[in-house]
Amino acid sequence: MRQAHTVDQVRAAESELAATLPEGTLMQRAAHGLAHAVLDLLGPGAYGRRVLLLVGSGDNGGDALLAGAVLARRGVSVVAWLLSDRAHEAGLAALRASGGTTTTRAPTQRPDLVLDGVVGIGGRPGLRPDAAAALDALAGVPLVAVDTPSGIDVDTGELPTDTPHVRADLTVTFGTLKPAHLVDPAAAAAGAVHLVDLGLGPYLPAPAVEALQPVDVTALLPRPTADAQKYSRGVVGVRAGSAAYPGAGLLSVAGAGCGLAGMVRYVGDDVVRDLVRAQHPEVVGAGRVQAWVVGSGSGDGARGMLAEALADDVPTVVDADALAHAPRDRPDAILTPHAGELATMLDVERAEVEARPLAHARIAVDRYGCVVLLKGRHTLVAHPDGRVRATTTGTPWLATAGAGDVLGGVVGALAAAGLDPYDAASVGSWLHGAAATHASQGGPITAGAVAAAVPEVLRALLRQSTP
Incomplete structure (x- = not known):
């Protein structure tokens, strides 16, 4: 059974599990799972390929940055486009230490793949104008969403009616699915969905939505x-x-x-x-x-x-x-x-x-x-x-x-x-x-x-x- 849990259910489970682990363990698990999913998508020729991270201010951006660090260590050319004055500090440090770079404007070279780390599961539906403009500039480039496509309503599967949102080719989510991965119209915006197991199972309650296998x-x-x-x-x-x-x-x-x-x-x-x-x-x-x-x-x-x-x-x-x-x-x-x-x-x-x-x-x-x-x-x-x-x-x-x-x-x-x-x-x-x-x-x-x-x-x- 594929199970989907709400944002509040996920956060409560993550908090319980995190209390039993060294600090930062869950984010590292998520980042490594995300990086390996990207490497699988890039295929055997990942070395030298260009990956652009769209990075917001929250932990979702931190996941993207830490995954970018893993990719950079595997020979991928990684650039993080920072869309906020604030970014996850440990993620930034890890990316730069691994040879990745950052920018606050559109890169001059078109990437082979984009990682959407703009808004996490706690974000409200819709995108800010700067994030929407960045996506427009990258239209046509394969896109991997981090946890959920930015701008969707995670708990209801609804899409904003008056502002843009991300449409992903692949979504890499963590710990458990969220309703938006199973419920349309947001599920259609998520593309294929890959789940990275964080060990949340024993801490999760009955799901909000489930899908038979x-x-x-x-x-x-x-x-x-x-x-x-x-x-x-x-x-x-x-x-x-x-x-x-x-x-x-x-x-x-x-x-x-x-x-x-x-x-x-x-x-x-x-x-x-x-x-x-x-x-x-x-x-x-x-x-x-x-x-x-x-x-x-x-x-x-x-x-x-x-x-x-x-x-x-x-x-x-x-x-x-x-x-x-x-x-x-x-x-x-x-x-x-x-x-x-x-x-x-x-x-x-x-x-x-x-x-x-x-x-x-x-x-x-x-x-x-x-x-x-x-x-x-x-x-x-x-x-x-x-x-x-x-x-x-x-x-x-x-x-x-x-x-x-x-x-x-x-x-x-x-x-x-x-x-x-x-x-x-x-x-x-x-x-x-x-x-x-x-x-x-x-x-x-x-x-x-x-x-x-x-x-x-x-x-x-x-x-x-x-x-």
């Missing part, structure tokens, strides 16, 4: 017992699609039929039912289920479909048209809106949700009292008890019609197979993204291809976990 997903996957039969593995019901949108019903069924549950039932429009029988002959009709998937393409019938599903008192995935009738205070319900749908549910503009997805996911959870899966580049799953997971699998090619219908089916299958709604939503989102990446192979995909790839991803996970 393959080993976590594998551990959560429902598996049939030796005496399993189709009913004991769980039955998922689908109420989706209409004569106007039959494809939504078919794709919901395809997601539900990924193999995680023992049986799929379809209840709905006659036209869709005939298509389901033709394309998915294993799907049966009405009967008892352990979870429902409701809403995709159901149009005016969504209210009735949802009411009938909720009457069964089983976990229910509420998607698309059914979101207009979303239940309240049903912890067994999973609401799966995209940004536009959540904006309608909360009576705000879509742009507001896209700018502050974590905040709006939490607002939705508080208002509806259900698990909320907010679809996006990094999908968020929020629980009424405050837990949040971010999905980091997927590909931009997943932005295709019908993909959400497949996702709802996969989540419903996991819920029918026995996962609680929070785990079903977050595992389903992870599998959906991984299946899209597998099916895409770097190119376009369709929603049907994503559904077909889910069993392949599951087999790969299970093979890796087999002794």
Whole structure:
């Protein structure tokens, strides 16, 4: 599990750990980890390459300076552009002693790489004009952010709306991830993220945000017992699609039929039912289920479909048209809106949700009292008890019609197979993204291809976990 902690949580943990170590140990650990990440990025030809440090007044600048000293000792040409009258004294001394130099103006030679040590995790969003001007002058040069990209909101994953911020190719962070590394839009500004272990683990509390990894997903996957039969593995019901949108019903069924549950039932429009029988002959009709998937393409019938599903008192995935009738205070319900749908549910503009997805996911959870899966580049799953997971699998090619219908089916299958709604939503989102990446192979995909790839991803996970 990748865990992200808030600034206050990180500072408290660092303070506890630092009390057990010689002074300056944590900064040295961070600086050496940062330097080695830069050396890896520069590759075997690092000797003689030019690295420019953008240095602010805080400890973040100190990390950059101390890392610069390590790089200089390895033959890298290091210049620190000081953007403040104050800089970390020990870091400055170490850099100069190692052969690095400092300047208070733009260097005459264009560097091969820039290290962003302008603002640390305690800084407010946005950049001062001088820092913004420095970044403009270095546009196009690969950039490594120290801890977090300067100018973002570390705890919320939000970006400033009226001032610039750093966009990094790589972010090297220390001790633990921060929410901005997992939550968009800031996560997109962080680029690839590399974590340097400082030893904070025993001092960190429960994370603010977490992200499942393959080993976590594998551990959560429902598996049939030796005496399993189709009913004991769980039955998922689908109420989706209409004569106007039959494809939504078919794709919901395809997601539900990924193999995680023992049986799929379809209840709905006659036209869709005939298509389901033709394309998915294993799907049966009405009967008892352990979870429902409701809403995709159901149009005016969504209210009735949802009411009938909720009457069964089983976990229910509420998607698309059914979101207009979303239940309240049903912890067994999973609401799966995209940004536009959540904006309608909360009576705000879509742009507001896209700018502050974590905040709006939490607002939705508080208002509806259900698990909320907010679809996006990094999908968020929020629980009424405050837990949040971010999905980091997927590909931009997943932005295709019908993909959400497949996702709802996969989540419903996991819920029918026995996962609680929070785990079903977050595992389903992870599998959906991984299946899209597998099916895409770097190119376009369709929603049907994503559904077909889910069993392949599951087999790969299970093979890796087999002794």
